[in-house]
Amino acid sequence: MEFVNPEGLRLDGRRPMEMRQLRAQIGAVAKADGSAVFEMGNTKVIAAVYGPREVQNRSQQINDQALVRCEYSMANFSTGDRRRKPKGDRRSTEISLVIRQAMEECILTNLMPRSQIDIYVQVLQADGGTRSACINAATLALADAGIPMRDLVTSCSAGFLNSTPLLDLNYVEDSAGGPDVTVGILPKLDKVTLLQMDAKLPIDTFENVMQLAVEGCKAIANYIREVLLENTKQLEYRRGL
Amino acid sequence: MVGLSLGEKHFIQGGIDQNLRSDGRKRDAYRPISIETGVIPQANGSARIRIGATEVIASVKAELGRPNALQPDKGKVAIFVDCSPVAEPMFEGRGGEELSAELSVALQRCLLGGKSGAGAGIDLSSLIVAEGKICWDLYIDGLVISSDGNLLDALGAAIKAALSNTGIPRVQVAAGASGDEQPEVDISDEEFMQFDTSGVPVIVTLTKVGRHYIVDATSEEESQMSSAVSVSISRKGQICGLSKRGSAGLDPSVISDMISVARHISEQLINKLDSEISAAEADEDEM
Numbered sequence: 001m002e003f004v005n006p007e008g009l010r011l012d013g014r015r016p017m018e019m020r021q022l023r024a025q026i027g028a029v030a031k032a033d034g035s036a037v038f039e040m041g042n043t044k045v046i047a048a049v050y051g052p053r054e055v056q057n058r059s060q061q062i063n064d065q066a067l068v069r070c071e072y073s074m075a076n077f078s079t080g081d082r083r084r085k086p087k088g089d090r091r092s093t094e095i096s097l098v099i100r101q102a103m104e105e106c107i108l109t110n111l112m113p114r115s116q117i118d119i120y121v122q123v124l125q126a127d128g129g130t131r132s133a134c135i136n137a138a139t140l141a142l143a144d145a146g147i148p149m150r151d152l153v154t155s156c157s158a159g160f161l162n163s164t165p166l167l168d169l170n171y172v173e174d175s176a177g178g179p180d181v182t183v184g185i186l187p188k189l190d191k192v193t194l195l196q197m198d199a200k201l202p203i204d205t206f207e208n209v210m211q212l213a214v215e216g217c218k219a220i221a222n223y224i225r226e227v228l229l230e231n232t233k234q235l236e237y238r239r240g241l
Numbered sequence: 242m243v244g245l246s247l248g249e250k251h252f253i254q255g256g257i258d259q260n261l262r263s264d265g266r267k268r269d270a271y272r273p274i275s276i277e278t279g280v281i282p283q284a285n286g287s288a289r290i291r292i293g294a295t296e297v298i299a300s301v302k303a304e305l306g307r308p309n310a311l312q313p314d315k316g317k318v319a320i321f322v323d324c325s326p327v328a329e330p331m332f333e334g335r336g337g338e339e340l341s342a343e344l345s346v347a348l349q350r351c352l353l354g355g356k357s358g359a360g361a362g363i364d365l366s367s368l369i370v371a372e373g374k375i376c377w378d379l380y381i382d383g384l385v386i387s388s389d390g391n392l393l394d395a396l397g398a399a400i401k402a403a404l405s406n407t408g409i410p411r412v413q414v415a416a417g418a419s420g421d422e423q424p425e426v427d428i429s430d431e432e433f434m435q436f437d438t439s440g441v442p443v444i445v446t447l448t449k450v451g452r453h454y455i456v457d458a459t460s461e462e463e464s465q466m467s468s469a470v471s472v473s474i475s476r477k478g479q480i481c482g483l484s485k486r487g488s489a490g491l492d493p494s495v496i497s498d499m500i501s502v503a504r505h506i507s508e509q510l511i512n513k514l515d516s517e518i519s520a521a522e523a524d525e526d527e528m
Contacts, residue, residue: 029327029387030294042282046386048327071326071333076382077284077300120326120333122386124298125281 003161019168024227026144034145038137042127047137049145051117065109067116070100074123102184102194108148128171155184156216158209165209167216183213187221257450271457276517278406279525286407290399294389299399301407306378316368316376320348328388351473351482362441371414390460397444402518408433442473442481445503470499474507
């Protein structure tokens with residue numbers, strides 16, 4: 001199948017190095033301590049953060065840092081064909097773990113000993129790149145909850161199809177069988193916290209593809225920073241400052 | 242989980258006794274309702290509804306299937322509800338399953354009528370494509386995104402909105418198939434059938450706190466309830482389903498009183514929902 005046509009356009013009309021449209025909204029769940037909706041094209045996820053609060057299960061309490069937990073779930077209607085799947089299948093458990101590890105790294109857990117922070121992400125629409133979208137949504141929700149963090153974590157994926165590196169794969173490109181590199185970075189500290197790839201790639205191509213994904217992460221970080229700034233301005237305005 | 246002190250409990254109960262609730266509403270007043278349709282592009286129909294801080298999404302997906310042998314002239318509808326942990330940490334893992342099951346069953350009872358499909362709010366015979374052979378199966382999924390009480394009413398309203406947003410592709414059945422053969426079908430990409438949703442009932446839940454009952458209880462108020470009666474009522478004022486929750490017993494005369502109050506309230510609610518739904522549809526068309 002042809003994923004990049006001779007004019008250099010992808011199936012959904014994007015250029016190879018173009019990202020899907022980003023949209024974010026803070027404060028979607030009224031009762032949560034922090035929440036956000038994050039959209040990358042047709043992928044739409046909602047994240048909510050509860051905490052820091054008392055540890056629910058005493059045996060999990062850590063005496064010198066906060067306990068971070070994460071649960072990922074997909075709505076029944078999120079995929080193309082409707083499917084009823086049991087909660088906590090292997091894929092969601094793995095993604096929960098990936099998100100938890102990425103977020104744990106940037107939260108200053110040592111400031112909140114003997115407490116618990118819960119991150120819940122819910123996929124409303126899945127069109128490729130749910131992993132990245134969930135991490136971006138979780139970052140926004142954590143920031144909205146006012147939880148101290150070292151830096152934002154942002155994530156983006158890139159692939160390699162028709163010998164062209166492609167940024168931010170959608171579902172059709174993702175399931176084409178080519179490599180899918182998902183990267184998560186701390187943009188200010190310039191560090192990679194998450195790196196996953198399937199399929200195979202020559203090393204020199206891999207470097208290009210990964211570099212592309214990192215550029216995508218940086219663009220998302222800029223966008224997230226703008227959204228947060230705008231949100232803070234709104235809050236300031238409402239307080240009458 | 243709602244943790245309330247003794248003082249807060251008295252405040253809520255006292256307010257309900259005096260017909261002035263904690264958020265300034267009267268006993269029979271709803272919180273502001275807003276509806277958005279077409280929120281899930283992959284579904285045949287979808288809607289998001291907000292009642293105060295409660296937010297739910299309903300989606301309708303249609304698939305071709307075979308009708309039940311006992312009712313060859315009727316399509317099938319299934320309702321599932323999921324409580325997302327985003328709404329409440331309590332719903333984490335399997336924690337939301339009990340509530341999800343309770344809500345799904347209550348919705349099925351209120352909207353789908355009896356086992357035979359008699360008295361259903363949704364006209365099941367309109368789902369038939371070829372009698373005894375092909376019908377549409379409707380899968381209605383509800384998702385609770387933010388929970389602040391009164392989930393059943395919100396889900397009922399969301400499903401009503403999602404159904405009026407639903408377009409089912411028109412199907413041409415190839416002639417010539419005879420006997421037990423499954424006929425060939427041609428699903429149109431352009432022509433869609435709209436549903437008649439005027440018969441879909443709304444659900445009104447009356448929550449009894451102390452000696453009085455209230456509509457549209459918040460989760461704080463629900464934590465103080467002794468029992469609740471959910472009545473589903475169609476536009477014609479017919480009662481399509483009823484369920485009582487909560488452990489406290491109710492006097493039969495109180496129940497019939499509650500039903501007549503619910504009927505009165507449902508008229509206002511149906512009008513409110515209809516105007517919101519048509520406004521939402523108009524908004525969607527503009528985009």
